[in-house]
Amino acid sequence: xxxxxxxxxxxxxxxxxxxxxxxxxxxxxxxxxxxxxxxxxxxxxxxxxxxxxxxxxxxxxxxxxxxxxxxxxxxxxxxxxxxxxxxxxxxxxxxxxxxxxxxxxxxxxxxxxxxxxxxxxxxxxxxxxxxxxxxxxxxxxxxxxxxxxxxxxxxxxxxxxxxxxxxxxxxxxxxxxxxxxxxxxxxxxxxxxxxxxxxxxxxxxxxxxxxxxxxxxxxxxxxxxxxxxxxxxxxxxxxxxxxxxxxxxxxxxxxxxxxxxxxxxxxxxxxxxxxxxxxxxxxxxxxxxxxxxxxxxxxxxxxxxxxxxxxxxxxxxxxxxxxxxxxxxxxxxxxxxxxxxxxxxxxxxxxxxxxxxxxxxxxxxxxxxxxxxxxxxxxxxxxxxxxxxxxxxxxxxxxx
Amino acid sequence: xxxxxxxxxxxxxxxxxxxxxxxxxxxxxxxxxxxxxxxxxxxxxxxxxxxxxxxxxxxxxxxxxxxxxxxxxxxxxxxxxxxxxxxxxxxxxxxxxxxxxxxxxxxxxxxxxxxxxxxxxxxxxxxxxxxxxxxxxxxxxxxxxxxxxxxxxxxxxxxxxxxxxxxxxxxxxxxxxxxxxxxxxxxxxxxxxxxxxxxxxxxxxxxxxxxxxxxxxxxxxxxxxxxxxxxxxxxxxxxxxxxxxxxxxxxxxxxxxxxxxxxxxxxxxxxxxxxxxxxxxxxxxxxxxxxxxxxxxxxxxxxxxxxxxxxxxxxxxxxxxxxxxxxxxxxxxxxxxxxxxxxxxxxxxxxxxxxxxxxxxxxxxxxxxxxxxxxxxxxxxxxxxxxxxxxxxxxxxxxx
Numbered sequence: 063x064x065x066x067x068x069x070x071x072x073x074x075x076x077x078x079x080x081x082x083x084x085x086x087x088x089x090x091x092x093x094x095x096x097x098x099x100x101x102x103x104x105x106x107x108x109x110x111x112x113x114x115x116x117x118x119x120x121x122x123x124x125x126x127x128x129x130x131x132x133x134x135x136x137x138x139x140x141x142x143x144x145x146x147x148x149x150x151x152x153x154x155x156x157x158x159x160x161x162x163x164x165x166x167x168x169x170x171x172x173x174x175x176x177x178x179x180x181x182x183x184x185x186x187x188x189x190x191x192x193x194x195x196x197x198x199x200x201x202x203x204x205x206x207x208x209x210x211x212x213x214x215x216x217x218x219x220x221x222x223x224x225x226x227x228x229x230x231x232x233x234x235x236x237x238x239x240x241x242x243x244x245x246x247x248x249x250x251x252x253x254x255x256x257x258x259x260x261x262x263x264x265x266x267x268x269x270x271x272x273x274x275x276x277x278x279x280x281x282x283x284x285x286x287x288x289x290x291x292x293x294x295x296x297x298x299x300x301x302x303x304x305x306x307x308x309x310x311x312x313x314x315x316x317x318x319x320x321x322x323x324x325x326x327x328x329x330x331x332x333x334x335x336x337x338x339x340x341x342x343x344x345x346x347x348x349x350x351x352x353x354x355x356x357x358x359x360x361x362x363x364x365x366x367x368x369x370x371x372x373x374x375x376x377x378x379x380x381x382x383x384x385x386x387x388x389x390x391x392x393x394x395x396x397x398x399x400x401x402x403x404x405x406x407x408x409x410x411x412x413x414x415x416x417x418x419x420x421x422x423x424x425x426x427x428x429x430x431x432x433x434x435x436x437x438x439x440x441x442x443x444x445x446x447x448x449x450x451x452x453x454x455x456x457x458x459x460x461x462x
Numbered sequence: 463x464x465x466x467x468x469x470x471x472x473x474x475x476x477x478x479x480x481x482x483x484x485x486x487x488x489x490x491x492x493x494x495x496x497x498x499x500x501x502x503x504x505x506x507x508x509x510x511x512x513x514x515x516x517x518x519x520x521x522x523x524x525x526x527x528x529x530x531x532x533x534x535x536x537x538x539x540x541x542x543x544x545x546x547x548x549x550x551x552x553x554x555x556x557x558x559x560x561x562x563x564x565x566x567x568x569x570x571x572x573x574x575x576x577x578x579x580x581x582x583x584x585x586x587x588x589x590x591x592x593x594x595x596x597x598x599x600x601x602x603x604x605x606x607x608x609x610x611x612x613x614x615x616x617x618x619x620x621x622x623x624x625x626x627x628x629x630x631x632x633x634x635x636x637x638x639x640x641x642x643x644x645x646x647x648x649x650x651x652x653x654x655x656x657x658x659x660x661x662x663x664x665x666x667x668x669x670x671x672x673x674x675x676x677x678x679x680x681x682x683x684x685x686x687x688x689x690x691x692x693x694x695x696x697x698x699x700x701x702x703x704x705x706x707x708x709x710x711x712x713x714x715x716x717x718x719x720x721x722x723x724x725x726x727x728x729x730x731x732x733x734x735x736x737x738x739x740x741x742x743x744x745x746x747x748x749x750x751x752x753x754x755x756x757x758x759x760x761x762x763x764x765x766x767x768x769x770x771x772x773x774x775x776x777x778x779x780x781x782x783x784x785x786x787x788x789x790x791x792x793x794x795x796x797x798x799x800x801x802x803x804x805x806x807x808x809x810x811x812x813x814x815x816x817x818x819x820x821x822x823x824x825x826x827x828x829x830x831x832x833x834x835x836x837x838x839x840x841x842x843x844x845x846x847x848x849x850x851x852x853x854x855x856x857x858x859x860x861x862x
Contacts, residue, residue: 067631067666068724072575075727104525112528113520116739120513125504128512128707163563163733170732175472195731231467266467307528309738324468327475331595332570333563337737338709339516 070179074199078191078424086409087418095450097437098418100242100392103367106360107307108347115346119339127342133330135161135314136341142349143300143314151286154293154316160326163336165272165301165313168325170196171332172268172297172315173233175324177202181231184222186214188395188425188434190242190270193235197427202233204427211386213241213248216255223263232265239274239284240391243425243436247389250285257288260295270299273391275357278365282389294318302344304392305357310340364392370444371437374451380459385437392440395422398433402461408435415453470579474599478591478824486809487818495850497837498818500642500792503767506760507707508747515746519739527742533730535561535714536741542749543700543714551686554693554716560725563736565672565701565713568725570596571732572668572697572715573633575724577602581631584622586614588795588825588834590642590670593635597827602633604827611786613641613648616655623663632665639674639684640791643825643836647789650685657688660695670699673791675757678765682789694718702744704792705757710740764792770844771837774851780859785837792840795822798833802861808835815853 087094119127134140137156144156162168169192177183179201185193187206197204205222208215214236226232234256238248248256260267269288277283289298293316301313315325329335347353371394375385385396398404404421411417422434439447487494519527534540537556544556562568569592577583579601585593587606597604605622608615614636626632634656638648648656660667669688677683689698693716701713715725729735747753771794775785785796798804804821811817822834839847 067576067664069574069576069578069581069631071578072724072728075575075724075731077727078730099530101529104528107525107528109520109525109528113517116516116520117513120509120516125507125509125707128504128507128509128709129501130499130703130708163736166731167733174469175475176467176469178469178471181469192731192734195727199728199731231469264467303530307525308530309528311733311735311737324472324475327477327595328472328599330478331475331566331592331599332732333567333711334592335711336563337711337740340737340740 070201071199074201076195076198078195086412090412090416093416094412095417095442095446095453097439097442097450098420099441100438101308101441102304103363103441106363108352108356111347111350111352112307112343115343116339119342119346127338129338131335131338131341133335134159134326135336136338136345138349139341139345142345147298147316151290152293152298152316153290158293158316158318158322160315160322160329161336161341162313162315162329163333164303164308164311165270165299166192167329167332168299168313168315169193169268169270171325171328173197173200174328175321176231176233176266178231181233182226184219184232184234185427186236186241187427188243188422189235190237191424193270194425194427197235206426206428209244209246211246213238213246213252216252216259220259223259223265228264232263234265234267235270236267236288237270237272238288239271240276240388240393242273242391243393243420244395245386245388245391245393247284248288253285253288254291257291265295267296268299269296272301272304275305276360276364276392277390278361278368284390289316297321302348305360306344306347310344311336312340312344364440366444367439367442367447368394370447371439371451374448378452378455380455380462383458392438394437394439396435396437398435398458399462400433402433402458404433404435407457407461411454411457415457417450417453470601471599474601476595476598478595486812490812490816493816494812495817495842495846495853497839497842497850498820499841500838501708501841502704503763503841506763508756511747511750511752512707512743515743516739519742519746527738529738531735531738531741533735534559534726535736536738536745538749539741539745542745547698547716551690552693552698552716553690558693558716558718558722560715560722560729561736561741562713562715562729563733564703564708564711565670565699566592567729567732568699568713568715569593569668569670571725571728573597573600574728575721576631576633576666578631581633582626584619584632584634585827586636586641587827588643588822589635590637591824593670594825594827597635606826606828609644609646611646613638613646613652616652616659620659623659623665628664632663634665634667635670636667636688637670637672638688639671640676640788640793642673642791643793643820644795645786645788645791645793647684648688653685653688654691657691665695667696668699669696672701672704675705676760676764676792677790678761678768684790689716697721702748705760706744706747710744711736712740712744764840766844767839767842767847768794770847771839771851774848778852778855780855780862783858792838794837794839796835796837798835798858799862800833802833802858804833804835807857807861811854811857815857817850817853
């Protein structure tokens with residue numbers, strides 16, 4: 063078939079730069095030290111507990127729990143999420159929650175109900191590659207906004223909001239805590255200021271928060287979520303992918319009426335409902351007495367991995383290389399010396415040093431500065447993290 | 463927020479008529495005899511086998527199988543599906559398959575990559591309500607096409623295809639076997655003729671086939687699928703929802719390049735991947751030695767339910783009531799005497815006779831004839847089917 067048969071949305075779909083990296087990495091195989099994939103560590107999955115829950119769900123109830131379910135989600139899970147959010151200081155009820163197939167689907171549904179192809183989406187740069195894929199598809203103008211060590215730059219954001227006609231939809235996408243890919247957390251002061259911007263410019267905000275629970279020690283617990291303040295302009299996205307396991311594809315969106323009812327209808331048209339078995343397993347585990355300790359365990363597990371990477375960077379990287387110092391999440395963002403081309407550096411790192419990562423271009427929607435790497439410390443052992451960073455440092459030195 | 467903030471797609475989302483019925487039915491509770499929901503019977507779910515598989519998947523592999531997976535699906539399942547389709551005479555390989563969150567997501571993704579808001583979608587009338595919801599959202603013009611006891615009326619279809627400008631996308635949506643809601647199967651002759659129409663009018667076809675395996679006796683096995691002939695214009699949708707259980711939300715779409723690669727990208731933006739645990743459970747069960755016997759068991763199970771409903775209709779319905787005689791699937795389509803208003807009939811049936819069904823309006827995109835009911839025989843016992851039909855017959859008689 064010829065391309066003129068494809069829809070405008072289809073023509074805007076782009077393969078992500080991560081796929082290219084995956085193909086290179088597949089050629090190396092198991093000996094590769096991977097800082098690429100932003101996935102949780104399988105060692106943290108509560109396998110025995112999940113197996114017991116799944117077995118009980120499948121053997122009991124005479125199969126009545128294996129039917130189609132409500133589009134908004136398994137009701138006890140929805141209620142658990144509402145309580146969890148209230149405990150975080152966000153005033154939403156069960157009627158404000160729709161469970162989604164991971165928070166990726168939440169990004170897609172929110173875009174679908176808010177964005178036409180002549181609207182504007184403001185993203186901090188760099189940002190999550192999966193959100194960009196969805197935003198590209200929408201056809202909206204993607205407006206990159208600067209980011210510094212305190213999070214999104216509000217002066218730059220306001221200048222860009224002000225330049226857009228009032229009647230256009232203005233949607234801002236932020237990862238407030240331990241951002242993907244930088245590891246940066248938005249400060250309390252900026253969280254408060256952003257609410258004013260939303261009202262002043264009649265804008266909406268997606269607050270994506272997959273990593274907020276994964277803070278390294280109580281002193282690093284992030285400020286209250288942005289959504290606490292003006293829930294009618296903020297759509298909060300949460301997920302169990304990093305708290306239990308990605309396979310369950312269980313995320314959620316919390317938003318005010320009438321947005322959440324439109325999201326529910328959009329989900330009904332998209333897939334009727336997410337897996338009920340998965341949602342039941344997630345509910346049984348997150349409502350169990352062991353869940354709080356499980357999450358505490360995750361925090362110290364990833365804190366150890368992060369420290370191993372920071373120590374290795376400190377020890378081995380030459381002058382002229384900079385990196386962020388996250389206090390939670392999965393990622394460190396590294397700035398290469400300006401003369402090193404990240405694409406060829408990646409190819410050499412994989413083929414010769416057997417270390418993978420993701421280059422900055424994947425996270426940046428325009429042609430601004432791009433000599434960056436995202437390093438995920440979530441999946442390797444501390445020993446392999448140290449070894450991998452040492453190899454990268456050697457490779458950088460060989461290019462100085 | 464005001465409605466001007468919503469996208470065009472959001473404004474086109476419609477609540478389905480099934481929701482209204484569900485609310486009425488919920489007020490009656492468990493004593494309701496339900497012919498409404500088009501879901502499989504939980505008595506058919508292979509619970510013990512599924513529990514064993516799930517437990518093994520969760521206890522083994524050190525959690526490596528609980529990560530994010532490939533967007534196209536769990537590879538062994540994708541390969542099993544390709545072989546299954548080849549066995550049905552459809553020449554596709556694993557590279558032509560993308561697993562989806564139920565076939566509802568396949569409908570949504572196909573619409574997304576093919577349809578712009580000025581395109582045309584041709585549906586046989588009546589048709590599946592979930593497909594209509596997705597098509598409404600796209601903004602395309604929905605063109606209803608007549609249907610008779612041999613399936614879609616090709617003269618009507620051709621006349622309507624011919625009336626559309628050549629450069630517009632023309633997508634036809636058909637359920638070829640034991641159609642939802644009528645139970646009608648498209649004849650072999652029309653399957654062959656439809657291929658000519660696709661080429662002549664540069665059109666594409668979604669062949670949705672959720673019920674094709676559920677034929678009642680070998681003499682009722684449906685003709686080969688339409689996709690056998692011209693795979694580059696036909697997108698075939700299959701699902702395990704009716705063959706194993708809906709909870710697993712595992713369907714698939716089979717299509718030629720470059721469509722299938724666009725669908726894969728669209729799915730990546732929509733939800734990254736479907737549940738890997740669900741796909742692994744489905745794969746282990748459908749590739750097991752017991753699967754063929756399980757499917758045979760489903761055929762005789764639903765054949766018995768269908769016969770019970772046909773017998774009851776024959777025995778109790780007054781003159782002037784007509785219905786289809788399906789040889790597979792879940793549904794019978796009943797035509798009320800013309801003077802009976804289906805909406806008030808439904809309300810009375812639920813409130814006074816405690817029997818539910820879905821009225822024809824849900825399945826019909828225009829204001830054509832609408833004195834229809836869809837009766838699902840899949841979920842009740844033969845005794846309750848007989849009792850429910852008898853009550854509906856009494857209610858019709860009271861209105862004659």
